[in-house]
Amino acid sequence: MKVVVDAFGGDNAPVEIVEGALMALEKNKELEVILCGDESKIKEILNGRIERIEIVNASEVISNSDHPTEAIRKKKDSSLVRAFDVLKEREDVIGLVSAGSTGAVLAGAIMKIGRIKGISRPALAPILPTKKDNDVIIIDSGANVDCKPINLLHFALMGSAYYSIVYNIENPRVALLNNGSEEGKGNELAKEVYPILQKAPINFIGNKEGGDFMSGDVDVMVADGFAGNALLKGTEGAVGAVVSILKKSIKSHFWSKIGAIFMSKTLRELKNRIDILKKHGGSPLLGCKKLVVKNHGSCKRLNIASSINQTILLHEKELNKKIEQALSNISAGDEVE
C-alpha cells in the first residue's frame, strides 16, 4: 500500500510532514511512503530511518502566493507537482497527501489526475465536531465558489458516500445549507437544487441553517463553496474565539487559575473534541480519479499521520466505486444542469 506525500507543503514543512509519515509507517507495517521534496533535507530529518520510504527529489516549492494553475504548469520540479506525477504514473500508489496551497492542490488534482467520470466538480469536505457525539462534514468548503445545481447534487452524493465510509453509517443525514429551514427558502441556487436533492438517492433531510451545523442533527451539510467556506471558517473562528476569551479570563483571575486546575479533565476533553482533525486527518478532495487528501496549512505530524491512515481507509472501502455507484443511481431521465 503506497501513499505519496508532498513533504514541502504547509507551514510546518518539512519536519512535521516527514515525522507524520514516520508515525503512519510505525503504525501500519503494510504501508510504504514516497516523500517528495529536497532529498538532502528529507534525509537529514529521517536521520537513518529509511525503512519503507522512498524519496523523489524536487527542487522547488509552491507557496500560497503562487497562482495555482500557473504553479502546477510551471513549477514542474516542485514537491507538489512531483507528488502528482507519482500519483498519476504509478498504479500502485493509492493516494496523495499534501498540506500545501489549497488552490494548487485543487488545480493539480484536476489537471494531473482528473475527475471521476460524471462528476462535474471535485469538492473539499472537512470534518467538524458537533455538540453531540457525532461529527459533521461540509461539502463544498471552498473549492468551487460559483456553483450550479448539478455541482451541489454531486457534492451531496459524494459527501454521503464519504461520510458513510468514515463513520460506517448506512444513510447519513444530508442537509442543504440555507437561511431558513422551511421549503422554498434560500437564494436562487438553493431553491433550484432543493427538489433535485429530494429526488437524489440520499437521505435528504431538507434545509438547515448555519446554526444547525454543530447541532449534531446533520451529518453532511451541502453548500456552494463560498457560503460553505464562510460557515466552515466562521465556525472554526468562533470556536477559537470562545477558547481565547476563556483562556484570557482564566489568566486574569487568581481563583479561576485554581479552578482551571480542578477542571483540567474538562478542559482536556474540550480540547480533544475541538481538535477533531487530529483524529481524522485532513479534508479529502472528493471526486478525483485517485485519492487526494488536503491538510490544513498549519497541521502537525499527527494530522499527517491521520491523513495517510484516512487515505488507506478510503481506498480499502472503495470510496470512488461508491461515488460511481451513486452517480449511476441518478435516474437517466433526471437531467440537471
Add this chain to the structure above:
Amino acid sequence: MKVVVDAFGGDNAPVEIVEGALMALEKNKELEVILCGDESKIKEILNGRIERIEIVNASEVISNSDHPTEAIRKKKDSSLVRAFDVLKEREDVIGLVSAGSTGAVLAGAIMKIGRIKGISRPALAPILPTKKDNDVIIIDSGANVDCKPINLLHFALMGSAYYSIVYNIENPRVALLNNGSEEGKGNELAKEVYPILQKAPINFIGNKEGGDFMSGDVDVMVADGFAGNALLKGTEGAVGAVVSILKKSIKSHFWSKIGAIFMSKTLRELKNRIDILKKHGGSPLLGCKKLVVKNHGSCKRLNIASSINQTILLHEKELNKKIEQALSNISAGDEVE
C-alpha cells in the same frame, strides 16, 4: 421621544416585550412607548403601570409560518401591521421595535415605510462579540439572499455609518467576506464588488475570511445575505456548541464541578461577552426611511429595553442623515449596477 413596539412579536410575547418596554421607560424619563396588540392582555401585564404608555389595539398576530408580504397585506389588524401604521402615520414616532418574523418585519418596512432614497435594499446588521474588546457587525445577515454589487456597496456605506455611531469611531474597518484574503479571490459577486468598495468613501481593509469575523480585526463585515447568514448563524451555533460541550463535561466530572465554582468569575465573564445582544438590543434594519429594529425571536425583556434605547441613540445621532451623506459622497461618475 416616542417608540412603537410590536407587543405580540416573538416567542416570549407579550410578557417579555411589555416588561422590556417598562424597563426602558424606567430608565429614560423622556421616553413614551406605544404598545400594539391585544389591549386587554397588555393591560393585564401592565397591571396599572400606565405612565407614558399608549396602547393601540390589534386582534391578530403574524407568525413565522405566515408568508411575509401576504401577512402584511392581509393581516391588517395584526400587532406588527398596526405598529407599522403608527410609525408611518405619526411624525413624532421615531422608530419601531419588533421581535416578530424577520421576513414580515422586512416586508412591512419596505411596503409601509419605504427605503431611503438611493438605497437599493435595506439590510440587517447584527452585532457580535470578538475575542478582543471590540465588537463586529455583519451586513447583510439574511434580508437579501441574491445580491448585486450595488447592494453590497450600500451595505458597506450603511454598516460603516451605523458602527461609527454605536461605537463612536470615526472610520470603522470595513471588510468584504471572502474565501481568501488575497485580492482577486472570491465568487463573481465578490470579485466585482472589490474594486467598487476600494473607491467607496469608507475605510475598506480588503477581503477577510469567515475565520477573521471574531478576530477583532474587522468592525464591519460586508456580505450577501446568504453567505452572511451562514457566517452569522454558524458563529452563533459554534459559540453555543462550545458552551454546551463545556457544560456537559463539567456536569460529568466531580472535580470539574468544584473547579467551576472557583471559576465562577470567568464563566460569568464568558457569558456576558457572548450575550452581547443583551447590551445592544436587536439588529437594526438599515436603509429604511424610519428606524426599524428587529429582535431575535427568543429575546427577553432586557433585549427589548436595549433595542428601544438603541432606537433613541440612532435617532439622536441622525443615522439616516449620515447614510444619506455617505450616498451623496459616491462620486456621480461611479455608476454601479
